[in-house]
Amino acid sequence: MSAPTDRPAAANFVSDLVVADNAQGTFGGRVQTRFPPEPNGYLHIGHAKAITVDFELAREFGGQCKLRFDDTNPDTEDTTYADAIVDDVAWLGYTVDEPVYTSDYFEQLFRWAEMFIEQGLAYVDEQDGETISAQRGGYGNPGVESPHRDRPSEESLDLFRRMRDGEFADGSKVLRAKIDMQHENMQLRDPVMYRIRSGHHHRTGEAWKVYPTYDWAHGQSDAIEGVTHSLCTLEFDSHRPLYDWYLDQLARMGELPFEQPRQTEFARLELTHTVTSKRKLLQLVEQGLVDGWDDPRMPTLRGLRKRGYPAESIREFCSFIGVSRTNSRNEIELLESFVRTRLNRVAQRRMAVLRPLEVVIDNWPVDDSGAPVVEQVELVNNPENADDGTRTAPFSGRFWIEQDDFMAEPPPKYYRLTPGREVRLRGAFFVTCVGFDSDDDGNVERVHVTYDPETRGGNAPDGRKVKSTMHWVSADHAVDISVALYERLFSAEVPGEATGDVFDDLDANSRELLTECKAEPSLADVAPGDVVQFERLGYFAHDADQPRLFHRTVGLRDEWANIQKRKG
Template sequence: MEEEEKKSLNFIEQIIEDDLANGLDMSKLRFRFPPEPNGYLHIGHTKAICINFGLGQKYNAPVNLRFDDTNPAKEEQEFVDSIKADIDWLGFKYDQELYTSDYFEQLYFWAVEMIKQGKAYVDEQPSEDITAQRKNPFEEGINSPFRDRPIEESLELFEKMKNGEFEEGAMSLRAKIDMASPNMNMRDPVMYRILKKPHHRTSEKWKIYPMYDWAHGESDYIEQISHSLCSLEFENHRPLYEWYLDQVYNNESVAPKQREFARMNVSYMVTSKRKLQRLVAEGVTTGWDDPRMPTISGLRRKGYTPASIKNFIERVGVAKRENLIDIQLLEFSVREDLNKVATRVMAVVNPVKLIIENYPEDKEEWLETENNPEDENAGTRQVPFSREIYIEREDFQEEADKKFFRLKLGGEVRLKAGYIIKAERVEKDDKGQITTIYATYDEDSKSGSGTEASLRKVKGTLHWVSAKHALPIEIRTYERLFTTEQPDAVKEVDFMEFINHQSLRVSHGFAEPSLKDATLDDHFQFQRIGYYIKDRDSSDDQLVFNRTVTLKDGYKP
């Protein structure tokens, strides 16, 4: 049994198990999720969220939410709030809400100590010169002319940088490591740059801000994070992460261990924050939470559920090498969950009126139908029925072959939870468009009435909405935002060239009156059409529903 359990561990869990076996006290386990508050979280972040918080749950260990707020030029409180809301919505609880800015004083103090030890220096070169001097992995870099400047001089300049006495770009603080290293990250990386911009938490206090590589590992150390898990793009940064830790580590503390996993790329999506920002800025989408965006808030607004996203991440697994995940796997996971939880309702998105001529004009009745056949505890509800109803225009043909099992002239179908009807004739406008279908019904054929007629079998069953009770709704049908699987795969081609300009279609239809009481968290299956959710744009005068996914599933698990 132990051998089977060991085989089921992913490689990160195996690392942790090995560390515990080699003496790490389980009480020292601590994880973190460290987002930058410069945009909304997207589907790629859900993997890191599920990994870190999942490990916290597995080992009963705390998980910190730490905002890496080291770039005030791009950070906003809006992004902080959205990140917290997304994590809460996914159902995860963090131990502490922390910020890298909480540690600015300590980071500055450590940087000063490194200067005193001859391990950092102030460089007055522009960033372009620094980059050029680094050369490439196959050629040794060129030392900065300021690399060996006196320690006291660097200390004085660094304090003046902190006090705002120099302009942005005038100088930076660099670590003194190895300009000949084949790892470009080790070639005297910049630790601090001058940024004279107000910070959303520290206001005007700081004029210099730490670079990610310097701040990240040291923040992990301050918080005593045992395992610092990040995406594969930071694998080459690990030696620098460890070098920085060596400068402050003492033997009585936990040394955080950085390990990398493959980031998650999903077909027909882009997850670069810069590119997502461009979609918003150029009006391609209506905002960060547009249902076409791969952001968590966008997916939520579209109708995805926390359970479906978690199941998707579990199916994807924790890999060491990147690959492209088929979006149909994500949609499969959404359908699978919604099939269990979504209330079945009747709505007509492309309506045509049908009049049952032999049904009394002044009569109406309430028919019983199930809320969700997949959930035995979901119960039933009553839907109104009357002489005039709406059905889908695609559900009727004047003439059709034997494979058409819906309504045609002279043919019969059953109305969901109701009667069997027969189409008799149609009425058209001057363009030949059908405006009204006239039908008759079998009075004894009502579903569940127990009569012989009610047991009569017909091949088609249609959903419908009583015209007298119909609730007008706006339907937003979302398709994929891009026309190709990897819109940003070719660097020479702007990803915006692959925008699907028909990614949103707006139509108007009718729904049963029960949807009037729908909330933004209720999920519905419009029977025989797809899964939908009420949109926040809804008002008392206009209810809006977004399509989450279609009923049909092209994915083969």
């Protein structure tokens, strides 16, 4: 069972919303979206859904989607992150002609804030953040108005401009919208619009000493750009009334250059065995629990890319799960099934042995010089794609097999190599085990077989059958490689559910590095970053920076299909 691509597309209420808007002539038929990450970290699988929703919606309706960096916090943002985000979005399959930045609009946002002050809609508050937070009250509890709430507009305007000029210390003053301290929606209890930050901004340097909050910058940046459908995840649902309030004031002032944009929220992407909190991911990196942001166990797009996940699979997965208004957690096995299905179609096959056991053919012929004869056997590169053709691999009198492919005392229904049993070697010959050598502790060191020269290509002229076909690598021609095997970084389906701390479910043994693996010679030609199928073992990505290191992308077994069978 492969990825369920034959199932009807999941519901997408956002597309339905745009269809209704176009039918009513809303926005004049325009569709413009934006993906607005903050450049303070690397994108992860959760962002992939937001990216596909924003870009695919624009593509579906012939519109436009912009990448806009919400760079309003100089303390945590950096050009390195911005460059990485551009690269990740492009890798995922979406063209970004030229990203835009909230900092492009700092002058306009500041001017609009001045207008709010002049019209009595904002004021400078000199209380500290802790006091302001306490005065907001809570759900069912009234707020307390700031003693500075009714200060004259002229005074607030003067203070606000002096805040911009850098006269005051960080945290000493903020600009707050003047809305309703008793409103049932906490977001409307005089929210902060600007705060003082004296740090270096990655684009504007030290030019600014005040920076807009997300809620003030977000909707206004949408308005400046002409965004029609501002798509956010569900945690911003309570922010929508504030989004609308700010825009309503600007519309009343005649300041909006386009139709007033509309915010719509959809469910974020959550996966089992996965943590996407930026803070938690940063902790993993800083504590050395993973090898950086591109560690193949990380849910970052950089990590998934390094592990060999095709971008197409991620897009297909995001489209399949649909866009809804209800949060849910998807099985990571479903994502892996999309990865496996695509790689099965496009990945070339190669043979590799991860835990080698030597096999010697006792009746293998030698040439006139006494050296073992070398045969070249033909192997199919990809049975799913005839255009990929075939390759040849050397075969001689000594080869490697997996340790698990031989047992001196096999259990019932074990069909691989055992004393007296005949098996097929992929594309080569039938061989029969005639003995084995062990060390002083009884560990098998070497297996002895005989071969049937009439079975070249893996078929017997007399029609006899064998129950097992095994992969192999010629010992005299093998390429040495290292292979990294991965398990779930977090063992629990919902990390932290049992104890409240996700790190209690961290699997410290989630990676196993095998350094004595053997592979057929043609594996040396696999380009860095490419993914191949190691026959019978799974899909493996060639590391882009470390020669002959391969990361297991995903196994061959469709675990998602098994989960569905159990549920059924």
